[in-house]
Amino acid sequence: MLHEKTESKEKKHGIIIKEMELDDLSPVFHLGERLFTADVVPNLYRTWDQYEVVNYFLSDSEYCLVAKWNEQVVGFALGTTISKPRSAWKYAYLVWLGVDPAYHQEGIGEKLFEHFKAIMLEEGVRIIFVDTEADNLSALGFFRKMGFGSPRQHIYLSLNLSGQGPRRHGARSPSSGARRVSHGKTEL
Numbered sequence: 001m002l003h004e005k006t007e008s009k010e011k012k013h014g015i016i017i018k019e020m021e022l023d024d025l026s027p028v029f030h031l032g033e034r035l036f037t038a039d040v041v042p043n044l045y046r047t048w049d050q051y052e053v054v055n056y057f058l059s060d061s062e063y064c065l066v067a068k069w070n071e072q073v074v075g076f077a078l079g080t081t082i083s084k085p086r087s088a089w090k091y092a093y094l095v096w097l098g099v100d101p102a103y104h105q106e107g108i109g110e111k112l113f114e115h116f117k118a119i120m121l122e123e124g125v126r127i128i129f130v131d132t133e134a135d136n137l138s139a140l141g142f143f144r145k146m147g148f149g150s151p152r153q154h155i156y157l158s159l160n161l162s163g164q165g166p167r168r169h170g171a172r173s174p175s176s177g178a179r180r181v182s183h184g185k186t187e188l
Contacts, residue, residue: 015108017115020057020064020076027073028066029053035098041133048096056080056095063092065115067099067108075099075108077116081123092120092128113146 020028029050036048056078057064067075078096094116099108120128130148132139140151 014069015074015106015111016068017065017111018068019062020066022057024066024073024076025050025053025057028076028078031073031076031100032096032098034100036096052096053078063116063119065112067103067112069103069106069108074103074106075112077112079116079120081120081125089126090124092116092123092125094128094130097130109142110146117146 032048032053041048060078060080063077063079063081065077066073076096076098077094079092079094082091082093084091094113097109097112099112117128128148130143131154132143134153
């Protein structure tokens with residue numbers, strides 16, 4: 001019922017926020033491809049690809065929202081809920097939130113988040129989590145404006161294996177002085 005009220009209210013302003021549908025998968029993926037690039041979001045633990053969109057759509061479609069302006073996808077939110085065993089608390093995680101830069105001044109991010117939050121309140125969620133790059137000042141400002149507080153610093157480490165080439169299981173490069181496993185025997 002709350003979804004219907006919110007959707008009809010948004011129609012007055014030309015923006016419609018609604019649950020993602022199958023036909024929205026491709027436009028959401030392509031918008032995310034433009035938004036979440038390696039130079040903008042360098043954290044390698046969060047890679048944007050078609051499986052990310054499809055997986056959230058298949059597992060948590062009720063938490064996948066799109067913003068449409070004249071039938072065109074101009075923003076999206078993908079999230080999930082987390083319930084812990086032996087805990088009465090239910091958590092939400094807003095994993096992806098993106099708005100086409102041409103529509104940044106239209107309040108679409110706020111509308112997507114408010115709709116997501118309304119769904120989470122209906123679901124009995126007590127805390128919503130988000131994360132972003134520490135130097136993404138616009139995202140930090142946006143989330144503070146949406147009521148988020150208590151930021152925590154978290155460090156992510158990565159190991160780039162791209163120049164090291166594929167290895168056979170159990171074998172190491174002989175030039176490194178490492179061990180080579182051959183027929184169950186170890187050679188130095």
